[in-house]
Amino acid sequence: MQPDLALQFRAGKLEDLPAVKEVCKDVWGGNDYMPFVWEERLSEPNIKVFVAEIEQQLAGLYCLKTMNESGLKTGWWSGVRVATPYKKLGLAYRLLEHAIDVVNQEEINVLRYSTAEDNIPMHRVAERFGFRLVASYSYAIGQKNIIPLPENTNITFRSLQPDELKLAWDFIINSREWQLDEGFHCDSWTWRKLELTDLQGKLARNAVTGGFEGDKLKALSVFNYDEWENQQEIFVSWLGGDVQTQAQLAQHLVHNAIAKPLEYSLVMMLPTNSDLDKVLEQTGFVLRSEDRMRLYELSLAVEKVRNRMV
Known part of the structure; x- marks a missing residue:
């Protein structure tokens, strides 16, 4: 990430929806599901939604879902979005870095995420943080x-x-x-x-x-x-x-x-x-x-x- 970009994280809010729509407008040919489930994600007790801002502009977002698997506290990192002007600047890395901080604070045992087979940058991010590849689907x-x-x-x-x-x-x-x-x-x-x-x-x-x-x-x-x-x-x-x-x-x-x-x-x-x-x-x-x-x-x-x- 460029050092002169000051990134601030906070919890997502309902009034962020217009900015979320702007961030998601080019995802999946304009058919991204995230704007449609924004209110639902914010209201779910086992999901935390975070946004990242640069100079008070929404630059990225993600969701962190907490689940219990046989007594093991697990986290699911999803809904990761980066605004077009900030792509290829390492923002996804910073979003995952923040998620790992949250996971550590909440004593979650395992963190998982899925990404496209051809999303090479996210494969590199996984490798850098020490994630292991479970399987391809x-x-x-x-x-x-x-x-x-x-x-x-x-x-x-x-x-x-x-x-x-x-x-x-x-x-x-x-x-x-x-x-x-x-x-x-x-x-x-x-x-x-x-x-x-x-x-x-x-x-x-x-x-x-x-x-x-x-x-x-x-x-x-x-x-x-x-x-x-x-x-x-x-x-x-x-x-x-x-x-x-x-x-x-x-x-x-x-x-x-x-x-x-x-x-x-x-x-x-x-x-x-x-x-x-x-x-x-x-x-x-x-x-x-x-x-x-x-x-x-x-x-x-x-x-x-x-x-x-x-």
Whole structure:
């Protein structure tokens, strides 16, 4: 960052919204979600929103969400935005530096964030602060009018019930997918460890579907029903099992969405598996390379990050 730029941090406020819109106007072709959720983020008790100002002008912002994972206090750094005039000046580095200060003050044990596969500056920032790369993720979408129904298959599909918790949990923790990203799942754009209590809740909401060959579970999906910009979708946060059956299960989900009159699309954010990616593309799913993501994690349990920075 240029030394003559005096950066001041403070908590975000509702009246910052016009400035937030200005900062976000060029993000995702003008379709950034942040202005639409600004008030919601400010009101959520487990989220802190910070803005950075230069000469009383809003130059950047971020959100820090606190979660509990089996007694471990974790932080999720997201909603990072830098105003166009201040890009390429190291502002993202300063935003993360401030977030780490906050995390240390609040004795949070782990800090995580995700960024695009092609966002090289944020990869370098992660390396400089000592973050480790947990996994890379592929983003796939499917529409009902494009994806065919599974054909010539002896697989049956059904929702798993709450009393099948052990079956589902054992399948997940013994899967290759569990090993690929150490048990994380992308739950509506927030990555966190998939826990037994999460799975219990999903089963209660009929949000766990399996593909069975006879009595044998061959593939399993965990998902949400999300609504965004007047469109509804199934957001698959975890998918595992036999590759061919995974693809068939994804086809099934596309065609068995329950919402009317709006039709669901299927969105999947899954740890990159070249074999699955190939089968999904052959089936008609679109894998968008520009939406591939990386998940980074920094452990703060042993020593303060500032002592490791060089």
